[in-house]
Amino acid sequence: MGNTIALADDAARRYLVRNSVSTTETERFVDPHHLRTVLAQWATGVVVVTTTRPDREPHGMTASSFTGVALTPPLVSVCLLSSGTTCREIRRNGVFAVNVLGHDHEQIGRRFAESDRAADRFALGDWDAATTGAPVLTDAVAWLDCLVTACHTAGDHTIVLGSVQDAATPRPAAPLIYHDRTFHEGTAR
Numbered sequence: 001m002g003n004t005i006a007l008a009d010d011a012a013r014r015y016l017v018r019n020s021v022s023t024t025e026t027e028r029f030v031d032p033h034h035l036r037t038v039l040a041q042w043a044t045g046v047v048v049v050t051t052t053r054p055d056r057e058p059h060g061m062t063a064s065s066f067t068g069v070a071l072t073p074p075l076v077s078v079c080l081l082s083s084g085t086t087c088r089e090i091r092r093n094g095v096f097a098v099n100v101l102g103h104d105h106e107q108i109g110r111r112f113a114e115s116d117r118a119a120d121r122f123a124l125g126d127w128d129a130a131t132t133g134a135p136v137l138t139d140a141v142a143w144l145d146c147l148v149t150a151c152h153t154a155g156d157h158t159i160v161l162g163s164v165q166d167a168a169t170p171r172p173a174a175p176l177i178y179h180d181r182t183f184h185e186g187t188a189r
C-alpha cells in the first residue's frame with residue numbers, strides 16, 4: 001500500500017511537471033497483456049470511424065474508443081493506433097465521421113476490423129456522404145460528422161479530437177456492445 005502511494009505521488013509529480021499526458025515514458029507499472037485483459041472488462045459501444053481519401057475512396061475502421069468530450073463547443077474524440085491507415089488518412093484529410101453500430105451490425109463491426117480486407121469494408125452496409133464527405137451508414141443508430149481540431153499523441157495511439165459539424169440518429173435501434181472481446185446485442189429500451 002505504501003509503495004502504491006509512493007508510485008502515485010511520483011506519477012502525479014511527473015504529470016504536474018509536464019502538464020500533459022503525451023509521453024514517451026519507458027517505465028511501465030503494468031504488463032501490456034495484463035492491461036489488455038483488464039481493459040476488456042470495460043463494456044463499450046462499437047463505432048466505425050470513416051474518412052475519405054484524396055482520391056475520393058472511402059476508408060474506415062471499427063473502434064470502441066469513441067467518447068463525447070464537450071457540448072460547448074461540440075467535441076468528440078476517438079483514439080486510434082497512430083501507425084494505422086485510418087489514423088494516417090484522418091490526419092491527412094482533416095475530417096472524419098463516427099458511425100454508431102446497431103445490434104444487427106456485428107458483421108460490419110468485424111469486417112472493418114479485419115486488416116487484410118480493407119478494400120472490402122464498404123461492400124457491407126449502405127453508405128452516404130455527410131457534409132464533410134466522410135461516409136455515414138444510412139441505418140446507423142447514430143452518426144456524427146466532424147472536422148479534426150487536434151491530434152494528441154498518447155503512446156502508440158493518437159487521440160483525435162473532432163468538432164461536430166452535423167449529427168443524426170437515423171434508426172432508433174438497440175446498440176452493438178463489445179465486452180470481453182466479444183460482440184453482444186444490446187437490448188432495446
Ligand SMILES: Cc1cc2nc3c(=O)[nH]c(=O)nc-3n(C[C@H](O)[C@H](O)[C@H](O)COP(=O)(O)O)c2cc1C
Pocket residue numbers: 046060061062063064065066079080081084085086087109110112113114115118178
Ligand atoms: C470492437 C473493436 C474495437 C476496436 N477499437 C479500436 C480503437 O478504438 N482504436 C484502434 O486503433 N483500433 C481499434 N480496433 C482495431 C481496428 O479496428 C483494426 O486494427 C483495424 O484493422 C484498423 O484498420 P486500419 O489499419 O485500416 O486503420 C478495434 C477492433 C474491434 C474489433
